[in-house]
Amino acid sequence: xxxxxxxxxxxxxxxxxxxxxxxxxxxxxxxxxxxxxxxxxxxxxxxxxxxxxxxxxxxxxxxxxxxxxxxxxxxxxxxxxxxxxxxxxxxxxxxxxxxxxxxxxxxxxxxxxxxxxxxxxxxxxxxxxxxxxxxxxxxxxxxxxxx
Amino acid sequence: xxxxxxxxxxxxxxxxxxxxxxxxxxxxxxxxxxxxxxxxxxxxxxxxxxxxxxxxxxxxxxxxxxxxxxxxxxxxxxxxxxxxxxxxxxxxxxxxxxxxxxxxxxxxxxxxxxxxxxxxxxxxxxxxxxxxxxx
Numbered sequence: 001x002x003x004x005x006x007x008x009x010x011x012x013x014x015x016x017x018x019x020x021x022x023x024x025x026x027x028x029x030x031x032x033x034x035x036x037x038x039x040x041x042x043x044x045x046x047x048x049x050x051x052x053x054x055x056x057x058x059x060x061x062x063x064x065x066x067x068x069x070x071x072x073x074x075x076x077x078x079x080x081x082x083x084x085x086x087x088x089x090x091x092x093x094x095x096x097x098x099x100x101x102x103x104x105x106x107x108x109x110x111x112x113x114x115x116x117x118x119x120x121x122x123x124x125x126x127x128x129x130x131x132x133x134x135x136x137x138x139x140x141x142x143x144x145x146x147x
Numbered sequence: 148x149x150x151x152x153x154x155x156x157x158x159x160x161x162x163x164x165x166x167x168x169x170x171x172x173x174x175x176x177x178x179x180x181x182x183x184x185x186x187x188x189x190x191x192x193x194x195x196x197x198x199x200x201x202x203x204x205x206x207x208x209x210x211x212x213x214x215x216x217x218x219x220x221x222x223x224x225x226x227x228x229x230x231x232x233x234x235x236x237x238x239x240x241x242x243x244x245x246x247x248x249x250x251x252x253x254x255x256x257x258x259x260x261x262x263x264x265x266x267x268x269x270x271x272x273x274x275x276x277x278x279x280x281x282x
Contacts, residue, residue, distance in 0.1 A: 038170070039198065041205035043216050064219035065201030072197045083226070084193060090223045 020107035020123065023074040027062050029099040035066045061096035067135055070105035071125050075140055078107070079121075082144060091125070091138030101129045107140065119144045156254060162212050162240035169194055169202070169232050193229035196269045200224055203238040203260060204273065213256070214277055220253070221274035228268045230260075236268065237261040243272070252277040 029049070036042050041063055044051040052060040068091060075083045097103055104127065111122040121144065126137040200222070207213045230236055240258030247253075254277065259270040 035201075039201040039205045040209060041201060043208075045216065063201060064222070065197050065204075068197045068222060069195060072195055084196065084229055085226060087196070087226045088224070089197075090221075092221050093219050 018109045020074060020078045020109070020125075022107075023070055023077060023105045024102060025070055025073075026102045027066070027097055027099055029060060032060060032062050032066065032099060035063055039063065039065070057096055057098075059098050061098055062101075064093050064136075067093070067097045067103065067127055070103055070127050071107075071136070071138075071140065074105040074107055074125070075123075075142070079142055083142060086143040086145070088141040089125075089138065090140075091136045093136050095129070095133055095135045097127075097129060097135050101135075103135060104128050110139075117146050156213055156242045156245070156256075158242055158245040158254075160242040162207060162238075162242070162256070162258070164237055164239040165203075165206055165210065165212075166235055166237045167206060168235050169199075169230060193231055196224055196226045199230065199236070199260060199269055200258075200271070200273070203236075203258065206238065207240075213275065217275040217277055219273060220276050221255075222271065223273075224269055224271040226269055228262060228266055230262050230268050235263045237265065 032046055036047050045055060045057070046052075046060055046063055049060055052058075068089070071089060071091065072083075075087060075089075079087075105125065106128070107123045107125040109121060110124050113120050113122075121142045123140040123142070124137075125140050127135045129135050204213070208217070238258065238260050240256050243255040243257055245252070245254045253274060255272055255274045257270075257272045260268045262268050
């Protein structure tokens with residue numbers, strides 16, 4: 001197991017194979033409506049219960065970006081503001097998330113490498129629902145520059 | 148309900164630049180606060196890159212550049228800076244891959260979001276699924 005020991009790097013406890021602190025959140029229709037009003041994405045599949053009940057999903061579904069926000073929250077919780085400046089996220093949406101689902105965002109550091117005066121951290125990330133079905137999965141990359 | 152009122156985008160189509168001001172309600176605080184009590188360090192909250200990308204996609208749908216009612220299947224986002232509520236951002240993109248399979252259409256859109264100084268904030272690629280059977 002490697003640790004970031006150099007004092008020139010920001011004081012973030014990073015070790016390879018470290019499990020990241022999880023973020024969990026219950027998605028409610030209110031959250032979805034709130035996100036729709038802020039983003040302007042008022043697709044009836046998200047906000048119109050009657051319309052959505054007649055689709056193949058059988059219910060309204062959360063916006064993909066609302067679910068992805070959990071991963072952002074997790075990365076922010078674990079790495080702080082550096083994530084907002086130097087983060088990279090690649091995910092595949094596997095299943096829809098429905099109102100009432102308790103979503104858990106999990107992650108694990110897979111690799112740390114040093115390159116050109118910076119450290120690059122690769123994390124595996126995923127969001128699962130109450131039935132432990134993976135809603136989205138992918139990787140997050142972070143570059144930490146010397147201070 | 149007719150979801151697609153405009154014609155489908157085509158490969159290579161340039162999404163013209165759109166500029167708009169971020170409203171105060173979309174600060175990161177909105178998204179971070181409910182999740183396990185996580186808090187940002189500073190009082191002035193930047194807009195979450197994910198929310199920013201979501202807002203831009205919604206703007207495009209409203210302008211008819213991409214159809215409404217699309218489903219995200221894949222997202223690749225790179226952050227390179229912060230923007231704050233009240234700031235103006237510029238969004239532009241291009242339609243890349245375009246595949247029709249059965250009654251669905253899959254398209255990939257590459258995009259970039261710039262801040263008011265025209266510095267990059269977020270860029271990436273989003274794959275969208277268009278249920279063309281509903282057209």
